[in-house]
Amino acid sequence: MARFLRALLATALLFAAQCALAAPLTVFAAASLKESLDEAARAYRRETGTPVRVSCAASSALARQLAQGAPADVVLLADRDWMDHLGERGLLRGRTRHDLLGNALVLIAPRDARPARLSLAQPSTVLAALGDGRLALALTASVPAGRYARAALASHGLWAPLRPRVVEAENVRAALLLVARGEARMGVVYRTDALAEPRVRVLATFPGRSHPPIVYPVAVVAASRHPRAEAFAQWLRTPPARAIFRRHGFVAPR
Numbered sequence: 544m545a546r547f548l549r550a551l552l553a554t555a556l557l558f559a560a561q562c563a564l565a566a567p568l569t570v571f572a573a574a575s576l577k578e579s580l581d582e583a584a585r586a587y588r589r590e591t592g593t594p595v596r597v598s599c600a601a602s603s604a605l606a607r608q609l610a611q612g613a614p615a616d617v618v619l620l621a622d623r624d625w626m627d628h629l630g631e632r633g634l635l636r637g638r639t640r641h642d643l644l645g646n647a648l649v650l651i652a653p654r655d656a657r658p659a660r661l662s663l664a665q666p667s668t669v670l671a672a673l674g675d676g677r678l679a680l681a682l683t684a685s686v687p688a689g690r691y692a693r694a695a696l697a698s699h700g701l702w703a704p705l706r707p708r709v710v711e712a713e714n715v716r717a718a719l720l721l722v723a724r725g726e727a728r729m730g731v732v733y734r735t736d737a738l739a740e741p742r743v744r745v746l747a748t749f750p751g752r753s754h755p756p757i758v759y760p761v762a763v764v765a766a767s768r769h770p771r772a773e774a775f776a777q778w779l780r781t782p783p784a785r786a787i788f789r790r791h792g793f794v795a796p797r
Contacts, residue, residue: 567596568769569614571605573621573759574714575646575688575733579791580619583784590783593771601714603685609634609764616767617776619643619759621715621733622687626760633765639776640762642796644788647734648688648695648749648757653725654742663747666700672746676728677710679721688715691754692731698753719743733757735792751797758796 572580577599584595598605602620606628609615618635620626623642629635650663652672661668681689689711696702712718715732722730723742730743737745761779763772778784 566769567594568616568771568775569596569598570617570619570775571609571613571615571764572597572599572619573602573605573687574599574716575621575736576619576759577716578739579735579788579793582791583779583787586783586787587775587778590778591771591774593775595775599716601681601686603682603687604714612766614766615764616769616772617761617763619761619779620687621646621757621759622690623758623760625687626762629762636763636765636767636773639773640760641780642758643761643779644759644793645796646757646759646793647751648691648731648754649734649737649745650747650749651719651722651730651732651737651743652728652746653722654744656725656728661746663699663701663749666704669699669701670704673705673708673729676708677721677726678705678708679710679712679718679727679730681715681718681732682711682713683709686714687757688718688731688733691757694754695731695749699749738792756797759793 580597584597588594602622602625605618605620606625609618609629610632661672680692683689683693693702696705710727712721715736718730719732719736719740721727723740737743761776763776
């Protein structure tokens with residue numbers, strides 16, 4: 544009887560472990576990572592059998608959700624400050640955080656638009672090209688892409704004159720969509736966003752020195768109980784994962 548009970552317990556434990564591994568791993572990710580992380584999730588499932596569920600939104604919104612107890616296993620933001628915000632509140636698992644990716648900031652217009660020639664070194668040409676149109680940005684007070692954009696525009700003497708023409712969107716993908724639909728004449732988004740949207744084209748790339756470094760840190764959420772959370776966060780640094788991110792335009796962090 545004792546031998547039977549031990550065998551039954553071992554079977555139950557094995558079944559529980561298999562169920563845990565088969566449970567979806569939830570990743571909170573910055574909106575600009577949508578296509579690349581979806582592809583990475585598929586690749587990880589093929590390799591390990593573990594399904595990965597990706598939830599994308601503005602880094603600020605994700606950080607607030609986690610602070611309010613939203614369930615997630617891994618978090619990947621577009622901003623060190625918001626990740627610091629989580630770390631200071633004890634919401635990240637120790638020693639799992641690292642800088643994963645970098646990006647660039649670009650000025651875009653609808654694909655079919657034909658604005659006059661412009662140069663970021665000559666602010667008057669940007670103002671002339673925008674005319675009475677709107678400039679789409681992510682929220683400049685809280686969303687990383689919006690804060691980077693404001694800093695980049697200010698460094699070129701463009702923020703003050705353009706401020707009345709700015710329309711702010713809840714995240715960088717929403718700003719991208721305004722331009723893609725022709726509802727804004729220009730926008731400032733990440734280079735990877737422009738690559739993901741065929742209805743826009745890049746007019747100029749902001750120099751890296753014009754804004755804080757764009758860095759995407761990743762970490763395991765302290766409350767996660769998924770047995771593969773740390774393994775997935777580490778897998779994102781492997782050559783197969785890095786190849787996926789490179790195809791989507793991301794670079795190594797600086």
